[in-house]
Every structure is written in structure tokens, then in C-alpha cells.
Amino acid sequence: MKRAIFRAFCVFFLCIFISWVTIDWYENQLIEKKHYDIVDDLSVRASSLSIAINQRFSLLKGLKVFLDTMLKMEISIDKVFEPFAEGLYQGSRGICNFVIAPDGVNKYIYPRGKNTFPLSSYKFDTIKAMQIGKIVLSGPHEHKEGLCAIAIQPIYYKEKFWGLISIDIDLPVIFEELKTSHESIALAIRDKSGKIFYGSRHVFENNPVLLDIPMPDGTNWKLGAIPEEGWNASIRMNIIPFYFLCFGISILLSILTYALSYQHTHLKILLDEQTKEIKESLNAVQQSQKQYVSLFESMQSGFVLCQIIRDENNVPIDYSFIQVNSAFEMQTGLKREDIIGKRAQEIFPNVDPYWVQIYGKVAMTGDPAEFIRYFEDIKKHFSIKAFCPELGKFAGILIDITKEKEMEIELTKKEAERNKFEKLLNQAQKMEAIGTLAGGIAHDFNNILVPIIGYTQLIMAQTKDNNELQISLKEILQASLRAKDLVKHILTFSRQSNVEHNLISLQQIINEAVKLIRSSLPSTIKIDCKIDKKCGSVLGNLTQIHQIIMNLCTNAYHAMEEKGGLLEVVLNEVDVDSQLKDIEQGRYACLTIKDNGCGMTHEVMSRIFDPYFTTKKQGKGTGLGLAVVHGIVKNHGGNIVAQSEPMKGSVFKVYFPIAQDISKQDKVVLPQIIHRGKEHILLVDDEEAVAKIEKKTLESLGYRVTIKKDGIEGLEIFQSSPNEFDLIITDMTMPIMCGDKFAQKAIKIKPNIPIILCTGYSELMDEEKAISIGIKAYVMKPMIAQEIAFKIREVLESK
Secondary structure (H helix, E strand, C coil), X not given: CHHHHHHHHHHHHHHHHHHHHHHHHHHHHHHHHHHHHHHHHHHHHHHHHHHHHHHHHHHHHHHHHHHHHHHHCCCCCHHHHHHHHHHHHHCCCCEEEEEEEECCCCCEEECCCCCCCCHHHHHHHHHHHHHHCCCEEEEEEEECCEEEEEEEEEEEECCEEEEEEEEEEEHXXXXXXXXXXXXXXXXXXXXXXXXEEECCHHHHHCCCEEEEEECCCCCEEEEEEEECCCCCHHHHHHHHHHHHHHHHHHHHHHHHHHCCXXXXXXXXXXXXXXXXXXXXXXXXXXXXXXXXXXXXXXXCXXXXXXXXXXXXXCCEEEEEEEEECHHHHHHHCCCHHHHECCEHHHHCCCCCHHHHHHHHHHHHHCCCEEEEEEECCCCEEEEEEXXXXXXXXXXXEEEECHHHHHHHHHHHHHHHHHHXXXXXXXXXXXXXXXXXXXXXXXXXXXXXXXXXXXXXXXXXXXXXXXXXXXXXXXXXXXXXXXXXXXXXXXXXXXXXXXXXXXXXXXXHHHHHHHHHHHCCCCCCEEEEEEECCCCCCEEECHHHHHHHHHHHHHHHHHHCCCCCEEEEEEEEEEEECCCCCCCCCEEXXXXXXXXXXXXXXXXXXXXXXXXXXXXXXXXXXXXXXXXXXXXXXXHCCCEEEEEECCCCCEEEEEEEEECCCCCCCCCCCCCCCCCCCCCEEEEECCCHHHHHHHHHHHHHCCCXXXXXXXXXXXXXXXXXXXXXXXXXXXXXXXXXXXXHHHHHHHHHHCCCCCEEEEECCCCCCCHHHHHHCCCCEEEECCCCHHHHHHHHHHHHXXX
């Protein structure tokens, strides 16, 4: 029995010792667990505090941008500051004052009547801000609003110190956001110099949990926390029952040891109960960890935490993944087990160094960044907000904005479509410019043709007996007249003719158009014309019909440009019955333009008459779309019908109604007899070569001619002796004074003086305008001798 008693005492003291060690270990475990809980909680709150402080500091940056803008634009701050500051103040919880202090003296304060201490009260901090040229955080200070921190920013204008701006941050409001789920935790915050901004100093003297909070001025604050009742008090209160339990267990074990030989099974039961309690404690710890993970995983936005990797020069070169949540996996399709611990360049070999620079700047400076990034691999757009939870690390919040970007791209496409329409309008304007250019060419070219035709006719008149020379001169004259007709074709093509409807012959227009386009076609394309000479005339505009023919022939040419082919132009008179839509029954001139080119699909055929629709590359075509062609044909009372199949060519048939009365068709027959005279003619023309040949031609007809090179000289000689002259022939386009102005002044001097106005081309004058100002005849250059002789006699005899 003594041995049993001895064993019982040994077991009792051993159990007391083991209990003391176990309780001490368990107490340390509880303290460590509480320490971890506070660390976990403070990590989230520290991040929130950093974000909150940065948000308030961003208002100071906004105030600086506002002031810089006002100074650069030299705009008075007086009227603009208060509404600007009011907008910031109303949307900024925790801000007491916005202050602008030129030369350090408070001048602009919002809201007024609150904290109005001059910045000079914080002389050390203002001097420091001026020295480093950056934001300085001053405080804490006791103001009317309570405990405040003042952020001071120096302002430089034109490389000189201008003054200071500051904001007063209501620290209690900011720190109110630090409330945690642990209501019994005592919090305190201090800066790097040890000044307490919140809480009590005893927090930092009692083994606190410490976390760095990066501040916008480049310093780090310390956030500390301890239990209100101390690390051991609450835990020991919870452990007292364990002391009694262990004491009881020790007594029980002693008794059990004493009775071990008799009741061995009792010891096993007690051990099982102890094991169960330990497991429950471990389960409680695991449950706490699960709650933290659940909070992290329940975020709807993607979240990623990364570590910046730097080279030996402290330059960011890459980053590695520390943690991601489930939303990040769902958004990107990347699995955390595939990326955690790996570098970005391992996962994305083609990662743009630009992103490493941005993330590196966030992690190294603490300045948050917000941007939009497109991930090519997953075809998604993300809005990313990056911030620095700890120096050297950055966290990113990802929001999927793919749908919004797709809508933006769609709007961009619509804008591109609008730009396309603008290009088509520019093409039409270019065609108008070509018309203006053609008019200028026609004027100069006609002035060149005048002496060629004139001298040729003079020589022919002087060498009537030399048949061989007469044949050569006739060839020169014929070539010159063809050149004269070519100018008419150019003017017709460039839309310079008047838009009026007359009785016209389609045969002549088709021949002129075919001649013009034949010179531009390659030898691989043949033209076959079948024109019915008996086809009746139509009432229409010569220029517009000419443009229709040119457009349809050009389209046919483009369809056969690669492989060549046959262009057929057919004109005949047909009867139209009710089977043809949108056209009345009757006799029509049918113009058919056919090619055997690439043809058109059914989809293209359904849109060929739509405005702005084209299948041609830029620079192709005449600029006159089929929609305009269709409109012109409709205005002539006709219709246009198209047929086409891919690789089988296209056929366009244009129907013009036959005019019933052909008696109104103008026919000008030049007289074969050259009229002569003896009158005195005043000839005014700035082209010396033109004036010389016109003088010789008129003198060969018997007239006396006086030449003047411009309207001023002509007016001077006419004003000095108006009765000396029987007729005035003047050019339209001249320097100093145009022909029409000269004619008007000459008529005022001598109202009955007959005047002939000549021009190679003019946008400002036509026959109707010339007659309206008193001019007797309007003549286009160049003219052959018979024409000018006939026109002179016609004017003089009608005097």
C-alpha cells in the first residue's frame, strides 16, 4: 500500500506540474490566437484607413490642380474657389477646412468661421513643406472641430514659391471607420516621430499588435492594438476553471493511480475526455480561420494580391502572385493553384513592361492607380483599381466591363460609318473642284486655239492657189476644231453646262460621250456602238444625260478592268407597255449599256440605288452614284432598269420619253458667205497673241481695228472719242477690269454702242446675263472667221 501511496503522490505532483505547463502553454496559445485575430482584423482596417486617408489627400491634389489651372489661365480665385470647395466639402466626410494661403497667409477658407488658424502657427511644418516641395502632414491639433490633422502642400507658379494650400482632416471621423468586430480592443495610431494621433500611449507600451500604414506624404504611421483589459486578464479568467479542473484531475489521477491495479479502465476514460477537449479547442481555431477565408471568397469583384520583384537597382522588373479569390478565378479563367507563387512572366510570357511599371509605381510609392486593361487571351475588358496595402506589394480589384466596352466599340463603328459618309461628301466636293479646274483649263486652252485657228484661216485665204498647202492647212484647221470640241466635252463632263431642259438628240450626246471615254479605256476593252439614227429626240438636260452615260460606261469599264471585255452601247426607240414598273405607256428612247464583266450578287443589286452605297475602292468612279443617276432619270420622266449575275456581266437600260414636238429643236446653220465691212472696231483683250490674230482677221474682212490690252485702257480711249468707234469687241476675263464691267461703263458713255462679249469660259457670265446688261452678243472662243464675220454684221445691222 505504501508503494501505491508513493505512486499516488508522485502522480499527483507530476499531474500538478504537467497541468501548470499545459495551462501555461494553453494560455500562450490563447494569447497567440487573440494576437492573430487582432492582426487579421487590423489588416483589413489598416487597408481601409490607408484608403480613407488617401481619398482625403486626393482632395488636396484636386485643390492643387484647381489652383494650378486658375493661375495658368490667370482667372480670379475669389469667385471660383467657394463653389469649387463647397462641391468637395459636401461630398467629403471627415474634412473640416479647405484653405488657400498666398505667401502663407490664410486668404481663402471654406467653410468660413471654422478652423481659421493661420498656417504660420505651424511654422516648422510649413517650412518643411516649402523645402521638400511635397505634402507635409502636420498634427494632431486641437481645433474647433476637435482633433485634426493638417495636410500642407506648397504651390509654385512660374518656378517661384506662390503660397500654400491645406486641408483639415477630422481625425475622429476618419478613425471612427477603424471600429472592429472586437469591441474590447484598444486602438492607437502614431506617426514616425512618435506623436499620438489617436488613442492612448499605453497601447504602444504593452506589447501591441503593430501595422504600418503608408501615408500620402511618404511616411508610415503605426497602427497598434491591445485588448482593453490586457493580454492576460481575460484569458486568466477563462483559465481559472482549468486550474481547478487540473487540480481535480491531479487528485483523480492520484486516486486512479492508487487504484490502478484495481481499475485500469478508469484511466483510459479520463484520457479520452481530455483528448476530446483538445480537439474542440483546435476546431474552434479552424472555424475562425474559415470565417476569414469565407469573407475573402465572398467578394463579388476579383481580388489579387501580388509582390513586386525588383532588380539590383531597385527597378521593378516583374511581380509574383500571393493570393487571389474565387471571383478572380471566375473572371479570368486562371486557377489559383496554377498562379500562386509564380511570376507574371511565367504565366504571361508576353506581358507588357508598361503594366509592371504601373504596378511597381503603386507598390513603391503608395499612390493608387485606376485604369482599363484588355486581356487578349480571354477576350475581356477589366476596370482595375490598384492600391498598396504594404510597401513592395500591390492589390488589385478587377471589375468586368466587357459589355460596356463592346457598346463603346459599337458606337465607334457607327462613328466610322459617319466618317465614311463624310468621305463620300468630300468626293462630291472634289468633283465640283474638278469642274472649276476644267473651266480654267477651257479658258486658257481656248485662248491658245484662237491664234492657231485664226492664222490658219488667214494663210488659207492667202494661198488659195496652192492646193497642196491648202490640204495641209485644212488638216491643221480640222485638228484645231476637234480640239475646240474636246474643250466642250470637258466642260460637259465637269457639269459646267446650265441645268435646263431642251429638245436634244441622244445620238449626238452618246457619240460625244463614247469619244471621251474611249481615250481612257485600255486596249483589252472594246466598244461596240449600235445607235439608231431614226430614234426620236427627248426633252432633257444635255449635261445630266451626258453624265449618266459617262457614269454607266465607267462602271462597266471597272467591272471589266482586270480581264477585259466588250462594252456595248445601244440606242433604239421602243414601245413601253404596262409591264415595266414606275413608267407610263408610250414611245421611249431606250439607252442600253451592257458589259460582260464580273457582275453583281443579288445582295449588291438590292442596294445599288441606295444613297452613298458603293463597292468601289477610294478614287474609283466619277463621283456620281447610281442613286443620283436614278434621280436624274426620274426627273426626265423615265426609268432605269438593271440586270446582273455574278461572272455574267451587267445590263443597264435607261428609258427617256420621246418628245412629241420636235419643231423646237435648235438648229444653227452657219452662212457659207464671209461678210465684210468698213466700220471702226475697238478690240479689248489682255492676251497679246489673241488680240493680234483677231486684229488681222478683222482687217482681212475690211474693218479698221484699234487694240487695247485691258478695260481701263479701252475705257480711256473710248471716253475720249466715243463717236470714232462703231463696235466694241471685248474679252470677259481680264485683269484690273473685267469685260462686263467695261461694257457697262461704255454703254453709259454711249448707250447705242453695240458690244460683243467674248470668253473662253466664265462662271460669272452667260448669254442671259450679258443681254440683261445691254451687251448685243455673247460669243464663246475660239471662233472661225465665218462665225465672227456673221456675228459682227448681225450686231451692226440690228443697231
